[in-house]
Amino acid sequence: MVAFSRKFCTTRSPLFSHKQLFQLQEPQQNQPFIPFSQLQQRKLLESQLISVLHGCNSLKQIKQVHAHLFRKGLDQCCFVLTKLLRMLTKFDVPMDPYPRLVFDQVKRPNPFLWTAFIRGYSLQGPFTESVLLYNCMRREGAGPVSFTFTALLKACTAALDVNLGRQIHAQAISIGGFANDLYVGNTLIEMYLKCGVLDCGRRVFDEMPDKDVISWTSLIVAYAKSGDMEAAARLFDGLPEKDMVAWTAMVTGYAQNGRPREALEYFERMQDVGVETDEVTLVGAISACAQLGAAKYANWVRDVAEQSGFGPTKNVVVVSALIDMYSKCGSVEDAYRVFEAMSERNVFSFSSMILGFAMHGRADAAMRLFHEMLKTETKPNRVTFVGVLTACSHVGMVEQGRHLFATMEECYGVSPSVDHYACMVDLLGRAGCLEEALKLIKTMPMEPHGGVWGALLGACRIHGNPDIAEIAANHLFEIEPNAIGNYILLSNIYALAGRWDDVSRIRKLMREKGLRKNPGCSWVEAKKGVIHEFFAGDMTHPKSTEIKRALEDLLDRLKEHGYLPNLSSVAYDVSDEDKKRILMTHSEKLALAFGLLSTNVGSSIRIVKNLRICEDCHSVMCGASQITGREIIVRDNMRFHHFRDGVCSCGNFW
DNA sequence: CTAGGGTTAG
CATH class of the missing domain: 1.25.40 (Serine Threonine Protein Phosphatase 5, Tetratricopeptide repeat)
Known part of the structure; x- marks a missing residue:
């Protein structure tokens, strides 16, 4: 444990000997007298320099300001140097050597400058350096201030070192009650939560004298991440002022826990109460739509996005989420449209698009995109390989898949994980190589x-x-x-x-x-985007009689084309007649018949099923797409089937 | 200074 060791801290630069360090602790005796007018001028210059620093956007400019400080005799001015260090951190300039040099040239850093320096290491690491510097700072008799603790706690959070965090916590309590500071409290909560010690975070929260919406939101997120949406919702209900971030935490919380309906409920509610939405909120809602797979919701979210001024967004995260959403809502074309329009693509956008193609049985497109990706700077990751391997799997490209699997490690530096093995088992298995x-x-x-x-x-x-x-x-x-x-x-x-x-x-x-x-259940969109639900064997729909007649008509016409009910799709030991009856009432067939009845001739029919589509229904869909001339898109729990002119995109291979 | 974001297979 490095924290608070009694050992003398050695990280201070070699510019200072131990002796000097102790000398620095002595108060300076002969402060030069500065007349008031000069002091005022100096203050003015300092604040000017600070605004100049604020406007800097490159390391070079900051260095120029630094050089200027020497000329103006401000090279020891902690006020300006603190800002300078913060700007260096903002641009992610490595702490060694330059920022360190800036700091080391200061003979008597004030607590704020110390803290800015500590903060730099808290953001970049090595995190132990932050603590060593803290020790050093204490030894020199400077500070700390509340920012010092937030910086240190951030280092603990980044290093996931809860033991160190507890020690900092103890220090914050023992040194002048810093733990009661709102910022320190919030950072403490965050530290405990990120380290996975939820109950400690909760205790800090409960004991905080003043809480704000940030304290609540941190905890809400932690409960959401732990899967306890009920606890999260209880907290959220008790939150006096709910802001956009808090609402977003609920939306994404439900989305991440596989509860898209509730996610969209919160999304809707936040609009009803007039809270703004931004891109982060949208990502949560978009991901919920993707899970739901219903184009109706997707369009709604898209409308909200446009109304909130995020229409043709360039945000790579939003667009990647959109790609996934469009693919899962059945329109790989829309997905590709937004993908093509992206100005910046990363591994998420490529992988999502590849998976989208794979899901829709477009293995050729998936492979083409993969090779296109290899020509870019973006390196494929494990998910990308899951995508290409499933693409191969769904169309039976065994040799290609084998080759990719065999070379992924040496050629692309991605070692096969369990998931990739699962893809390979799937690939070989589907191709009949069960042994x-x-x-x-x-x-x-x-x-x-x-x-x-x-x-x-x-x-x-x-x-x-x-x-x-x-x-x-x-x-x-x-x-x-x-x-x-x-x-x-x-x-x-x-x-x-x-x-x-x-x-x-x-x-x-x-x-x-x-x-x-689980009972089989299918949804189909009728006119005006109204979604109708059908359970297997369920004849409670108001139009059941018509649906039944339409289905019988359809099956009769199919029989003329050679359709025979696939009785082995029924896994009950009952008579063939009963099997036929059971087959007739599979939920996807009811949904199809209703879709044919309730949508315009020529428009496509979209069905979502909670279970895997059975072989008999699959062949009925094929035939129906041929004799009705309709495009039928079925999303079962595994993948998409696009039926057109009697053929399915899965190539009868699913 | 402190809180919310996207892709994974049966």
Whole structure:
């Protein structure tokens, strides 16, 4: 522990010997007398210099001011030098050597100058240097001031060193009650929260004599990050004056916790009460729309963005969020439009766009963009590779995927993570190389997670391999015992193989664990963007009779074109007639029939489904797109399917 | 001086 050691601090520059340091502590005896008029002139000059410094926008200009200080005899003026140091920090000038030199030339730094110097190291590191300097400052008898503690605490936050933070906290209490200062208190809260000690942050908050909206917001964010949105909402309700940042914290909190509806509720409410929105708020709302996948909300947020003056934004974060949103709302074209218009692209924008293409089965576009990216300064990261590998996977480009996976480390410096292994298992599995996929899992250098086994299980469903499926499922039942999807998938695979005893064994297992199947549910947008919801087997919609008739008509016409119900899509051991009846009422078929009824001829139909689309529905969608001439876009829980002229963008490969 | 931001696979 370096903090507050009794050892003499050695970080002060070699310009000073120990002896000199002690001499400096003695009060200066013979202060020269300065007449009042000169003093006034000097003050004027100082404030002029400060405004000059404020306007500097390069290191060179700051150096010029520094040289000027010497000429004017102000080279020891802490007031101006503090500003100078702060400007150097602002431009991220490395503390060594120049800012350090500036500081070392000052014989008697005042507490503010000390603090500015300490702050520099708190922002850049090495963080231990901040503490050493603090010791040094105390030894020289200067300060501290409240900023000193905020600077030190910032260093602790950056270093995630809560032990050091506690010591600073103790110092702040023991030296003149600095812990009661609002800024110090807020920084203390932030330090504890960032270090993951939520209860300590809460205690500081509860004990603070004066709190402001910043104190509340820090805590709200911490609860949100810990996943406790209820606690966050309780705090938010008690917050007397809610500003834009506090509202934004709630919007993004819900968005980050996978609760997009509530995120948008807060977004709407903040507009109702007349709080401004800025780009950060928008990013939260945009990300909520992406999760929801409904174009209606996306358009609404876009309108709000335009009204708030952030229409054609250049902010790279906003646009990257937009790319993701448009892709997930079904329009990869819109996503690409905003991507193309970007003046500045970073790894987020590229990766999001690549993932967007991958999600929509546009592997060629994804690969082209990837190669375009390689020509830029932007280096691909792990997410980028997840994107290209899934792109390969969804269209069965096995060799390309294998090659990328094999070379990603040596060529691009990204070492394969579990997620990349999951992509590879998916790629091999979908292509039918189940044995090879299993072998890959066994030779992985890390512990496979649910995604890896899940990919294998999914592939076993496509290729009907109950034996390997059992291996995968048994691992999954251990890793994620309550994930219902795994049980259903395995039981479907058994059903496909006609192993009905095993089916009932799994069903029994599910019952024993108290797991209940999620009902299939689909949404479709009718006229005016109204969203209608359909559950599997649900005939409660007011237009049920018409929907049923429309669906029967459609299926009859499809049968003339050779459609046969795919009875193996029903994983119950019931009669074929019952299977047909069950198939008829799958939620996506109801949504499709309603969509056909309630939208204009020629317009496209957008359906969102909570589960994976079944094979029978998939082929019905294909056929329907052909005989009705409509474009049908289905987003299931995995990916997008664009049905047009009888063909799906996934190439019947999902 | 102190609070809020985007991409990940089954």
